[in-house]
Amino acid sequence: MIGRLNHVAIAVKDLDAATAIYRDTLGAKVTEPLPQPDHGVTVVFVELPNSKVELMAPLGENSTIQGFVDKNPSGGIHHVCYEVDDIIAARDKMKAAGARVLGSGEPKIGAHGKPVIFLHPKDFLGTLVELEQV
Numbered sequence: 001m002i003g004r005l006n007h008v009a010i011a012v013k014d015l016d017a018a019t020a021i022y023r024d025t026l027g028a029k030v031t032e033p034l035p036q037p038d039h040g041v042t043v044v045f046v047e048l049p050n051s052k053v054e055l056m057a058p059l060g061e062n063s064t065i066q067g068f069v070d071k072n073p074s075g076g077i078h079h080v081c082y083e084v085d086d087i088i089a090a091r092d093k094m095k096a097a098g099a100r101v102l103g104s105g106e107p108k109i110g111a112h113g114k115p116v117i118f119l120h121p122k123d124f125l126g127t128l129v130e131l132e133q134v
Contacts, residue, residue: 001090003083006112006132007045007052011065011078015042015057018075022046022053030055036111040064043111054081054111079118079128087115087133094131099123107133 040063
């Protein structure tokens with residue numbers, strides 16, 4: 001059901017410093033910051049030949065990643081994102097298999113402008129999983 005790896009997300013405290021590491025030290029192409037108020041983050045994508053790295057920093061007082069950044073002040077891998085053809089069919093299959101879909105269970109529009117859902121890390125080997133419809 002899952003397709004290719006879309007991105008690995010790294011939560012950071014300082015998005016400008018993280019961007020500089022990837023752009024200036026590693027020589028990667030990075031996008032401009034993209035605020036995602038519905039998700040409580042600002043993101044930058046590091047574009048790689050075979051995938052992307054999403055650098056994300058808390059946005060606003062109710063950021064969904066603030067607790068993660070507080071526990072991991074140096075930053076850390078937050079989630080992995082896999083592509084799916086049909087987000088509703090994927091969600092329904094996950095629920096039928098006993099996996100927990102976070103939030104309301106309804107897809108939200110993600111940073112790529114496409115529907116996404118998140119799956120509980122306790123159901124996936126301790127890893128928060130994002131599914132994105134492509």
